[in-house]
Amino acid sequence: xxxxxxxxxxxxxxxxxxxxxxxxxxxxxxxxxxxxxxxxxxxxxxxxxxxxxxxxxxxxxxxxxxxxxxxxxxxxxxxxxxxxxxxxxxxxxxxxxxxxxxxxxxxxxxxxxxxxxxxxxxxxxxxxxxxxxxxxxxxxxxxxxxxxxxxxxxxxxxxxxxxxxxxxxxxxxxxxxxxxxxxxxxxxxxxxxxxxxxxxxxxxxxxxxxxxxxxxxxxxxxxxxxxxxxxxxxxxxxxxxxxxxxxxxxxxxxxxxxxxxxxxxxxxxxxxxxxxxxxxxxxxxxxxxxxxxxxxxxxxxxxxxxxxxxxxxxxxxxxxxxxxxxxxxxxxxxxxxxxxxxxxxxxxxxxxxxxxxxxxxxxxxxxxxxxxxxxxxxxxxxxxxxxxxxxxxxxxxxxxxxxxxxxxxxxxxxxxxxxxxxxxxxxxxxxxxxxxxxxxxxxxxxxxxxxxxxxxxxxxxxxxxxxxxxxxxxxxxxxxxxxxxxxxxxxxxxxxxxxxxxxxxxxxxxxxxx
Amino acid sequence: xxxxxxxxxxxxxxxxxxxxxxxxxxxxxxxxxxxxxxxxxxxxxxxxxxxxxxxxxxxxxxxxxxxxxxxxxxxxxxxxxxxxxxxxxxxxxxxxxxxxxxxxxxxxxxxxxxxxxxxxxxxxxxxxxxxxxxxxxxxxxxxxxxxxxxxxxxxxxxxxxxxxxxxxxxxxxxxxxxxxxxxxxxxxxxxxxxxxxxxxxxxxxxxxxxxxxxxxxxxxxxxxxxxxxxxxxxxxxxxxxxxxxxxxxxxxxxxxxxxxxxxxxxxxxxxxxxxxxxxxxxxxxxxxxxxxxxxxxxxxxxxxxxxxxxxxxxxxxxxxxxxxxxxxxxxxxxxxxxxxxxxxxxxxxxxxxxxxxxxxxxxxxxxxxxxxxxxxxxxxxxxxxxxxxxxxxxxxxxxxxxxxxxxxxxxxxxxxxxxxxxx
Numbered sequence: 001x002x003x004x005x006x007x008x009x010x011x012x013x014x015x016x017x018x019x020x021x022x023x024x025x026x027x028x029x030x031x032x033x034x035x036x037x038x039x040x041x042x043x044x045x046x047x048x049x050x051x052x053x054x055x056x057x058x059x060x061x062x063x064x065x066x067x068x069x070x071x072x073x074x075x076x077x078x079x080x081x082x083x084x085x086x087x088x089x090x091x092x093x094x095x096x097x098x099x100x101x102x103x104x105x106x107x108x109x110x111x112x113x114x115x116x117x118x119x120x121x122x123x124x125x126x127x128x129x130x131x132x133x134x135x136x137x138x139x140x141x142x143x144x145x146x147x148x149x150x151x152x153x154x155x156x157x158x159x160x161x162x163x164x165x166x167x168x169x170x171x172x173x174x175x176x177x178x179x180x181x182x183x184x185x186x187x188x189x190x191x192x193x194x195x196x197x198x199x200x201x202x203x204x205x206x207x208x209x210x211x212x213x214x215x216x217x218x219x220x221x222x223x224x225x226x227x228x229x230x231x232x233x234x235x236x237x238x239x240x241x242x243x244x245x246x247x248x249x250x251x252x253x254x255x256x257x258x259x260x261x262x263x264x265x266x267x268x269x270x271x272x273x274x275x276x277x278x279x280x281x282x283x284x285x286x287x288x289x290x291x292x293x294x295x296x297x298x299x300x301x302x303x304x305x306x307x308x309x310x311x312x313x314x315x316x317x318x319x320x321x322x323x324x325x326x327x328x329x330x331x332x333x334x335x336x337x338x339x340x341x342x343x344x345x346x347x348x349x350x351x352x353x354x355x356x357x358x359x360x361x362x363x364x365x366x367x368x369x370x371x372x373x374x375x376x377x378x379x380x381x382x383x384x385x386x387x388x389x390x391x392x393x394x395x396x397x398x399x400x401x402x403x404x405x406x407x408x409x410x411x412x413x414x415x416x417x418x419x420x421x422x423x424x425x426x427x428x429x430x431x432x433x434x435x436x437x438x439x440x441x442x443x444x445x446x447x448x449x450x451x452x453x454x455x456x457x458x459x460x461x462x463x464x465x466x467x468x469x470x471x472x473x474x475x476x477x478x479x480x481x482x483x484x485x486x487x488x489x490x491x492x493x494x495x496x497x498x499x500x501x502x503x504x505x506x507x508x509x510x511x512x513x514x
Numbered sequence: 515x516x517x518x519x520x521x522x523x524x525x526x527x528x529x530x531x532x533x534x535x536x537x538x539x540x541x542x543x544x545x546x547x548x549x550x551x552x553x554x555x556x557x558x559x560x561x562x563x564x565x566x567x568x569x570x571x572x573x574x575x576x577x578x579x580x581x582x583x584x585x586x587x588x589x590x591x592x593x594x595x596x597x598x599x600x601x602x603x604x605x606x607x608x609x610x611x612x613x614x615x616x617x618x619x620x621x622x623x624x625x626x627x628x629x630x631x632x633x634x635x636x637x638x639x640x641x642x643x644x645x646x647x648x649x650x651x652x653x654x655x656x657x658x659x660x661x662x663x664x665x666x667x668x669x670x671x672x673x674x675x676x677x678x679x680x681x682x683x684x685x686x687x688x689x690x691x692x693x694x695x696x697x698x699x700x701x702x703x704x705x706x707x708x709x710x711x712x713x714x715x716x717x718x719x720x721x722x723x724x725x726x727x728x729x730x731x732x733x734x735x736x737x738x739x740x741x742x743x744x745x746x747x748x749x750x751x752x753x754x755x756x757x758x759x760x761x762x763x764x765x766x767x768x769x770x771x772x773x774x775x776x777x778x779x780x781x782x783x784x785x786x787x788x789x790x791x792x793x794x795x796x797x798x799x800x801x802x803x804x805x806x807x808x809x810x811x812x813x814x815x816x817x818x819x820x821x822x823x824x825x826x827x828x829x830x831x832x833x834x835x836x837x838x839x840x841x842x843x844x845x846x847x848x849x850x851x852x853x854x855x856x857x858x859x860x861x862x863x864x865x866x867x868x869x870x871x872x873x874x875x876x877x878x879x880x881x882x883x884x885x886x887x888x889x890x891x892x893x894x895x896x897x898x899x900x901x902x903x904x905x906x907x908x909x910x911x912x913x914x915x916x917x918x919x920x921x922x923x924x925x926x927x928x929x930x931x932x933x934x935x936x937x
Contacts, residue, residue: 313789314791316788316789336791336793337788337789337790337791337792338791338793340791341791347789349786349789354783354785354786355783355785355786355789356786356789357783357786358778358779358782358783358786358787358849359782359783360778360782360783360849360850361778361779361782365775365778369775369779369787369790370790370791372772372775373772376771376772379770379771379772380770380771381770381771381772381774381775383770384709384712384713387713388713423790
């Protein structure tokens with residue numbers, strides 16, 4: 001194994017920001033033709049390391065050296081690293097929605113003769129590149145019309161066009177559903193077969209276990225260890241142990257549910273797509289949540305889970321057609337978000353940055369933003385009360401921040417999510433809907449979030465958890481509904497639910513639940 | 515340097531624009547050989563810019579909410595001519611005229627707010643249309659003539675506080691306002707210290723508070739002295755009073771009320787705000803309507819000062835108001851800005867204008883310098899933000915709280931420790 005050539009070596013990389021040492025003496029060694037995973041909690045320094053490698057942080061702003069293909073490299077920008085065949089695909093895709101697949105593939109790299117783009121050549125090459133990543137769309141299709149999974153493939157096609165030798169993928173499957181993720185992982189394995197080396201950063205440890213040849217673990221800005229997946233017999237628990245520094249007995253806190261009577265019920269809920277008439281996003285859904293119960297909603301991406309939640313939450317999505325909502329057996333009408341909040345609902349969105357937070361705000365104003373009335377006397381918002389409330393939640397949820405005056409944009413994903421949770425807990429809802437509550441959050445913080453969710457249930461609140469990660473739903477929920485194409489296809493109790501049984505219900509419309 | 519830092523909340527840059535204003539005043543005071551800080555000039559400066567500052571108050575709210583309003587000058591002109599003509603022809607008393615003018619402003623605001631908030635047309639387009647429409651309204655109704663307003667009405671634009679009480683050689687009411695203002699500063703500073711102590715947050719050292727209060731009070735009392743010792747018959751101008759009241763009200767509303775919070779929330783992230791129960795359409799509607807009402811007020815103040823309403827009143831005001839807001843630290847993308855900041859921004863422009871005029875520099879070169887100052891101020895702010903620092907005065911006094919940030923970071927729990935605790 002030692003005689004396999006090493007394509008990349010990063011030696012003693014140290015990168016400091018004012019006041020923070022983001023990377024301290026990190027070393028990374030990647031063999032040619034392998035898939036090398038980098039694991040670590042959010043904020044451990046994975047992305048910083050990749051930014052150093054790809055020239056986002058140019059040579060001279062860090063110490064240590066990068067040896068790539070046997071030569072010491074001093075990239076001064078991304079262009080320089082791309083020229084050397086290192087291409088990074090960021091978590092937030094860098095595609096332009098209005099432009100076509102073809103235009104995006106060649107963006108910044110257009111085949112041209114004297115400044116005039118040769119579209120014939122571009123089309124020929126893009127069809128070839130698209131075939132290599134398994135895309136069968138018309139190259140003229142605008143990016144906005146294809147799903148996130150396919151957009152990811154376009155990114156890879158774009159990288160292939162740059163004759164990539166080392167492909168870096170930052171959380172490539174974070175926004176993808178299971179089948180798209182699998183397709184992407186297969187593609188990465190296929191690229192490996194053709195001699196392309198990949199570095200993959202992911203929180204989804206099962207995927208890493210599945211595709212990676214070796215794993216480097218980073219913790220608190222230091223490289224902890226490099227594992228050889230096959231030789232060392234690495235499994236998820238082993239990776240987690242490296243990431244948090246100790247063995248994690250359980251990924252879910254222990255919890256004994258205390259389930260009471262029915263709290264919230266939805267009957268015959270039907271909603272139309274906001275812009276496409278005749279397309280129903282919710283088809284006569286019926287479900288209920290009991291006091292103290294954690295109810296999971298499973299479904300593939302686009303199945304209509306978020307649409308269902310948001311349309312119930314004050315009709316904030318789609319066009320309402322029919323349906324009734326009951327709280328404590330009495331019908332409640334929720335035509336606006338304000339009414340839904342008054343009725344005792346809270347909704348934590350799946351898209352924290354664009355729908356959940358005002359990134360200009362600080363922690364304390366965010367914490368009270370959905371419950372301003374509670375700290376207002378007459379016309380005046382009581383800023384002292386606001387500070388106290390924010391402090392209470394900071395302490396009880398263990399939000400990591402020097403002060404509640406800090407801007408939310410500066411927090412890590414897990415801590416931002418805690419602030420969002422605090423915001424809804426402050427409104428004291430009876431039913432809290434959590435849409436992908438642990439997306440983009442590292443393992444340790446996930447465990448904490450699970451604990452908070454269970455605490456809320458213990459207080460007698462109803463909790464709905466929507467998640468794409470089945471193990472999370474299985475570990476957390478007392479009951480799980482499955483949704484397929486806008487319709488509820490089944491409901492399983494904790495005891496009878498397995499990944500297989502859920503998947504079956506999620507992928508085919510069976511008998512409707514009465 | 516350390517002392518300065520403590521005095522101004524750890525980040526001297528945040529106060530950059532106030533320093534710039536003070537520096538500018540001192541510079542012109544020296545260059546003009548003492549002409550800048552004479553009672554007459556200061557009164558003149560206030561009167562000549564009060565309507566722009568009134569507009570800046572409304573404009574900063576519009577810009578925080580993520581919009582822009584290009585129609586303010588035209589609305590001011592349209593309201594001015596309507597009020598002037600109705601007062602002439604119907605012989606309305608002044609106060610009825612003013613209320614009538616504000617009502618017209620509100621009606622125009624309903625019109626523009628409807629298109630922006632409920633139809634969803636960008637404010638840039640709606641108010642560009644409004645700019646044409648209401649300029650046309652002004653010239654159509656006034657037949658492009660200048661219409662004078664009665665003596666009474668001129669009071670709101672060119673009046674002064676009356677002389678009352680014993681003859682002290684100063685204007686007594688002006689003195690009273692100055693002393694009350696200084697007392698208010700002392701009181702609120704002491705109150706915020708006490709509250710910070712109660713909350714257990716770190717209280718700034720006593721000398722810091724004392725120095726700060728002394729500096730602010732000195733500035734207030736010096737201004738009072740200038741206003742109270744002008745030519746006989748002049749004192750603190752009425753437009754200044756109107757402006758002061760508006761600054762207090764809007765400063766309070768934007769920082770401490772629910773609607774104020776909602777304006778920042780909608781401008782910062784409209785979708786997040788909506789999902790928190792904010793009715794963003796209503797917020798946008800109110801913000802646009804409020805702007806039109808303040809435009810009407812500014813128009814009437816200007817008519818009062820110039821004794822007549824003309825066909826070209828208010829041309830270019832929108833740009834002056836927008837410039838004031840951006841110099842004052844607001845962000846083009848919305849969500850950031852303060853009323854106080856915009857007033858400071860407006861004063862920077864006003865002092866610049868006035869000083870250059872006193873120096874005998876022509877309008878051509880004045881325009882070039884003002885343009886460069888606007889660009890430089892915003893560029894400096896953008897540069898600061900790109901360096902990861904907070905916007906200079908964008909966040910200044912945003913919540914009106916002087917609470918000091920606890921000095922040492924709180925116990926930051928590591929995930930692994932949490933796990934250890936819970937396991």
